[in-house]
Amino acid sequence: MLYIQCPWCGWRDETEFGYGGEAHIERPKDPDALTDAEWADYLFLRTNPRGLHHERWVHTAGCRRWFNAIRDTETYEFKAFYRMGEEPPGGEK
């Protein structure tokens, strides 16, 4: 079971959290201007890296707030936790 640091509540067990998929996917400003392929990419296509992955978590059984995390998908090691709207440590998204 993963051990996750909520930026507001601190270290808690994975069972308190919900997973929100890939982080930093921005809704296009003008959806009408997109081609079908671009819209489908926004809606459905996600990266599936082997290594560092930026992802969203929600502290369902705690403060119920969303936050971001960087996790190594190979070792399950969390590299960083940061709040919504903050730049990811290391800069790269």
Place this chain on the structure above:
Amino acid sequence: MSQSHRLKSGGRVDRNQPLTFTFNGRTLQGYAGDTLASALLANGVSLVGRSFKLHRPRGIVGASAEDPNSLVQVGRGAATIPNLRATQTELYEGMEARSVNCWPSVKFDVSAVNGLFASLLPAGFYYKTFKWPKSFWDRVYEPRIRKAAGFGKAPTGPDPDRYDKKNSHCDVIIVGGGPAGVAAALEAGRRGARVILCDEQPGFGGSLRGSREFLDGKPGMEWIDAAIAELEGLPEVTLLPRTTAFGHYHHGFVSLLERVTDHLGPTSPDARPRQRQWRVRARQVVLATGALERPLVFCHNDRPGIMTASAVSTYVNKYGVAPGRSAVVFTNNDSAYQTALDLDDNGVRVEAVIDVRPEPEGVLVDRVRKERIRILAGHAVVDTEGGQHVRGVKVMQLNARGDGVYGDVERIDCDLLCSSGGWNPVIHLHSHPGGRMRYEESFAAFVPDQPVPNTYNAGACIGNFALGGCLTEGFSAGATAAAAAGFGT
């Protein structure tokens, strides 16, 4: 009630506290400190079950969690427990134990007739083959198959026992209370870290509980007892005997099952819950899970009376039980020579040590030679004889490449065959969170490759089988783990 196979002295059982129990209706006696298996062996009971398909006779092979055969049903009514290993079941006064998977009795089993037709029942054959005609299923096939197959019977009444679960945090959890684990706990505990030390056995000491090895010039268990006494005095250390670690998950999460009152029996007035599940989040994990001996492969190596060599040593040294009167040791490594010495020193005749290696050398080998025990180097057991118990072995010479036998067959009478095919490190808990392993040619087994983050492997579970090395590694793993959890020197 005589315990025909109990040695006159020795063992860590309490001979002043006899316990009466029944096995398949027979009233027998053991001592406090026995497992059901050691008490059965002490009474000369070697046949404990039947195999799943051909109902071949099955005896006790190991001395702990590794035993594949000794499944028993303990207790009755709603509190009955099916499929316990006799080797892990601590004896209590009034225990009622029965064999499973045999009918009408373990000595005379109707389905054993399948063994006569074994060649007609290929490996893929299973009872579900009986499907036709459809109307026969409910009335004929299923009731009979249920009788012939399957093991113990689940209780039908509601469970009368209470169970408990507990969440816990610690700095260092150590799985395995053998020499390496105890050393790690000492080192981490002395630095003030919150430590949990758990072991599946009723007491700590691991392999030392079944051996006569010396530490610092004293019997190994004296060192362990002193260490445990010191650990008990440390307020931040939790000792959990009778506790199996059954899961190791990411980020130092370990699940334990503590058998709190199982060893006292169902009539005990003890008000504590029967079992307790621990969910432990540890900053650092030390795995000191040890190694298990593997048996050698030969024809009819499944007869009762054929056991792993280390198990025989354990029964002799820890329980004061000789599982046979005349023994043959079959090995491919040095460790089984210790078993030959353990038996010889306790008055069991060792007919021969059969070693597949053409020129065995070493301290233990020399000591066996000095005792004038016959060593057949470059030989192998090719077959065994006997019905419900082994009566003798057939031995032939191995060729130079070790892949065939030649020459005359020699027959050696014995009622105990100790076999040792080397040791396998117990790496399951390392593998649970995705730890990789690597094949080690030198002792032909898998060992942990890179440790999982914040996890340390120490002792025999990484292939360090010598006692000195286990201790050094245990101390070093304990120190590193404590330091990583913020408890430096």
